[in-house]
Amino acid sequence: MARRVRNSLITAVVAVTAAVLAFGGAPAQAAVGGSGPYPADYETSAGLPNHTIYRPQNLPAERLPVFVWGNGGCSGNGLSQQNFLREIASHGFLAIANGAPNGSGSTTAQQLTQSVDWAVAENSRPDGKYYDRLDTTRIAAGGFSCGGLEAYAVSGDPRVTTTTIFSSGLLNDADDYQLRRLTKPIAYFIGGPGDIAYPNAMDDWTKLPAGLPAFMGNLNVGHGGTYDQVNGGEFARVAVLYLKWRLKGDTTAGGSFVGSNCGLCGTQWQVRQKNLTLDGGTPTTPPPSACSATYSVQDQWNGGFVASVTVTAGTAAVNGWRVALGLPGGASISSLWNAVATGTGTVTNASYNGRLSPGQSTTFGFQGTGTGGGATVTCTAS
Known part of the structure; x- marks a missing residue:
């Protein structure tokens, strides 16, 4: 009608x-x-x-x-x-x-x-x-x-x-x-x-x-x-x-x-x-939204490197994410983009890329000193 x-x-x-x-x-x-x-x-x-x-x-x-x-x-x-x-x-x-x-x-x-x-x-x-x-x-x-x-x-x-x-x-x-x-x-x-x-x-x-x-x-x-x-x-x-x-x-x-x-x-x-x-x-506590992170070295030179991390939402929407970054001994971050450093080895989303639909990805990057190979990344979603 x-x-x-x-x-x-x-x-x-x-x-x-x-x-x-x-x-x-x-x-x-x-x-x-x-x-x-x-x-x-x-x-x-x-x-x-x-x-x-x-x-x-x-x-x-x-x-x-x-x-x-x-x-x-x-x-x-x-x-x-x-x-x-x-x-x-x-x-x-x-x-x-x-x-x-x-x-x-x-x-x-x-x-x-x-x-x-x-x-x-x-x-x-x-x-x-x-x-x-x-x-x-x-x-x-x-x-x-x-x-x-x-x-x-x-x-x-x-x-x-x-x-x-x-x-x-x-x-x-x-x-x-x-x-x-x-x-x-x-x-x-x-x-x-x-x-x-x-x-x-x-x-x-x-x-x-x-x-x-x-x-x-x-x-x-x-x-x-x-x-x-x-x-x-x-x-x-x-x-x-x-x-x-x-x-x-x-x-x-x-x-x-x-x-x-x-x-x-x-x-x-x-x-x-x-x-x-x-x-x-009746409210029930929803299961935490899952996310995953993958790490790759984009460039490496004597004494420094550039790396990127891709964050991907799981089967539920993500309203914010945090990545724990385990760098090799002697390596450290000197500059960071598309994310915010919140402590030693931890970064969170920027204001514009925290919300991800199920399966959606976003990427942040950083330049570091030392050697970039062998780092580990773990994502936690909110």
Whole structure:
């Protein structure tokens, strides 16, 4: 079936969302820090320009899963849904919105990827406050209206473990490939038949891949949702439950979505389900991504040599790699390219070549003193 709307819907969605944002520019006064156990606020980072980071004011002992967010209207104001996102953060999540606080202009899906990149890097930076404090194996992408289209666009990122679509749906049948490539659980939270995105969201629902775990909840509030209400209102309440289930393995929270007697069933929410099982939300520690490394000497002369190392991902994607390099006695590295030295005999990926798809390779090289033959290399992936 052809999409019910094309350019007219794009114009209407942007117009409606802009109106919502205009009236919601100063959200209703929220309880300080949200209702969760970890009072939350927002901050910015020089390492992640044009974004707003919502975090517990005091980082809890538990590691924080990550939620990256596209605003309604693809707004460049990272405070557009601040009550909603601060509420989520107060329950032990790091939520990162596209756009600087009170920023302007429009955002892109690439900014969601930048948020994921930043979180992964900060979790691995020894001198950073988020070092080993984030659970970067549990990342959700979400967005409202135009921001939902941004979330769809990054749903194929192997680091994204679930996608959440709020009052949004693909605008063109030509974009249905984004549905066909979905492999991780997805949830829709829509504003009912009065939501301008309702027809397209329901059309997307019918086209999801067979066997994909999916939830659809409709609350009859229209396109504007409840984001500006105290603590983000009902949309924030159910978003927290969903994220607790999918990113923290909280099966009590998962009971709100699964089965004929689910917690949202028979309430003001109109519920649809596909392929949902309660244990499907339980995190399991994924096996470490494997990688291999091969070493070769490119040139050797009296007192020096040039060598290269090829790093190859195994059957799973690699989001970073480290190579332990055992050089012959008396040999040492004098210069290095396409990698970063992190200690004697150890190098890690550069910022641009750490992410490898299954079977993909990258190469770094170095010039050394001494003799290059007989070196050993061992790769460890993250």
